[in-house]
Amino acid sequence: EVQLVESGGGWAQPGRSLRLSCAASGFTFDDFAMHWVRQVPGQGLEWVSGISWNSGSTVYADSVKGRFTISRDNAKNSLYLQMNSLRTEDTALYYCVKDIGLELRYLDFWGRGTLVSVSS
Amino acid sequence: DIQMTQSPSSLSASVGERVTITCQASQDSHNYLNWYQLKPGKAPKLLIYDASKLETGVPSRFSGSGSGTDFTFTISSLQPEDFASYFCQQYESLPFTFGPGTKVDIK
Numbered sequence: 001e002v003q004l005v006e007s008g009g010g011w012a013q014p015g016r017s018l019r020l021s022c023a024a025s026g027f028t029f030d031d032f033a034m035h036w037v038r039q040v041p042g043q044g045l046e047w048v049s050g051i052s053w054n055s056g057s058t059v060y061a062d063s064v065k066g067r068f069t070i071s072r073d074n075a076k077n078s079l080y081l082q083m084n085s086l087r088t089e090d091t092a093l094y095y096c097v098k099d100i101g102l103e104l105r106y107l108d109f110w111g112r113g114t115l116v117s118v119s120s
Numbered sequence: 121d122i123q124m125t126q127s128p129s130s131l132s133a134s135v136g137e138r139v140t141i142t143c144q145a146s147q148d149s150h151n152y153l154n155w156y157q158l159k160p161g162k163a164p165k166l167l168i169y170d171a172s173k174l175e176t177g178v179p180s181r182f183s184g185s186g187s188g189t190d191f192t193f194t195i196s197s198l199q200p201e202d203f204a205s206y207f208c209q210q211y212e213s214l215p216f217t218f219g220p221g222t223k224v225d226i227k
Binding site: 039045047050053061095105109110113 | 163
């Protein structure tokens with residue numbers, strides 16, 4: 001059974017950092033690209049970032065470019081999102097999402113999310 | 121970026137009713153469109169991919185159609201477990217973008 005379990009969310013002040021993790025199981029992790037998607041509570045969904053199977057390709061939404069870094073450790077079946085220079089508008093539920101293939105193709109299976117709250 | 125619009129933003133329906141949601145892309149998205157179901161506290165679920173293909177394990181009362189810029193999502197006979205929010209999403213180009221969602225609640 002495919003499982004994606006996010007962790008690392010919490011409260012942070014503006015300008016500070018958080019690192020999200022996603023533990024994957026139930027599939028061959030290094031056969032698939034991965035993504036982060038966020039949802040502001042009560043609002044819509046925003047794709048944040050994606051990474052190819054071998055980390056050769058990483059792409060970011062303009063809203064987080066230069067502040068967030070996506071990475072993966074295929075040996076540990078884990079996906080990460082390093083979030084620096086946090087802003088109040090980064091407050092959201094962050095989902096780890098599996099792609100259907102090696103490269104960035106489309107969103108397939110989602111985790112339940114981890115909540116990030118940024119405020120002073 | 122491809123902008124996605126979706127309507128209605130919310131609807132009230134009864135069990136057994138037919139529900140239709142529309143989604144429009146600002147540019148030709150071919151058939152690169154997904155539909156997801158979101159319920160509070162649960163992982164979002166992929167229902168339809170490639171605009172009209174039913175994801176494995178998803179009941180056949182869910183269907184999708186369309187291509188280019190205009191897409192439709194239908195629940196043929198609404199069931200109690202279908203009360204949720206539904207989002208369309210294009211993957212013709214990065215950044216992937218979502219419609220604003222449709223909340224389906226009980227009439």
